[in-house]
Amino acid sequence: MDTRKLYDLEPSGNCYKVRLFCALLGLELDIEPVDFMAGAHKASPLIDMNPFGEIPVLEDGEIVLRNSQAILVYLARKYGGESWLPADPVEMARVVSWLMVAESEIARGPNDARLHDKFGFPLDIDKAREKAARILGILEAHLSKNDWLALDRATIADIACMPYVALGHEGGVPLDGYPAIRAWIGRIEALPGFIAMPGLERTA
Numbered sequence: 001m002d003t004r005k006l007y008d009l010e011p012s013g014n015c016y017k018v019r020l021f022c023a024l025l026g027l028e029l030d031i032e033p034v035d036f037m038a039g040a041h042k043a044s045p046l047i048d049m050n051p052f053g054e055i056p057v058l059e060d061g062e063i064v065l066r067n068s069q070a071i072l073v074y075l076a077r078k079y080g081g082e083s084w085l086p087a088d089p090v091e092m093a094r095v096v097s098w099l100m101v102a103e104s105e106i107a108r109g110p111n112d113a114r115l116h117d118k119f120g121f122p123l124d125i126d127k128a129r130e131k132a133a134r135i136l137g138i139l140e141a142h143l144s145k146n147d148w149l150a151l152d153r154a155t156i157a158d159i160a161c162m163p164y165v166a167l168g169h170e171g172g173v174p175l176d177g178y179p180a181i182r183a184w185i186g187r188i189e190a191l192p193g194f195i196a197m198p199g200l201e202r203t204a
Helices: 013-025 068-079 089-119 125-143 156-166 179-189
Strands: 004-008 029-033 057-060 063-066
Touching (some): 004 013, 013 068, 013 156, 057 068, 068 089, 068 156, 125 156, 156 179
Parallel strands (some): 004 029
Antiparallel strands (some): 057 063
């Protein structure tokens, strides 16, 4: 079986998205740990693969991809068939709209709060938690009426959005008051092939 290489940082929710999705797809994945504290992500060979100096980076044969959301799109279309990212324009747009939420509202809310509290990044923690409360409210309302974010089944929208929501407690953003979100995380945890990561807020 062909394998892919992921340049990875274990505590990173963005790297975890790729590890999780590969596990759900049953894809073999070679993990290449990145010495983030030593700045390996901003030195060769990684900086040559991704001039933005960020991880994850995925190698799949001759293909090199950066950005976790883009990697999810690639893996879904190449290996996941219609299930995870359908070709239908309306359904695809619904999935992609949630990828943008993962990249913006969730990244600047729960993720930023975690970066501040867990890793000491000099961020405006009050603003991050305010943004977190807003997006969690939107998610809770949506998931109170829907089992999944985009369609009537799990898609890469759920894989993209779940990690930093579930890790929010590490940034002072717990999920105690969000039963629909917690139930949604539980549904993702119940998917065949699911793998966890350190700090993931388990629902069971």
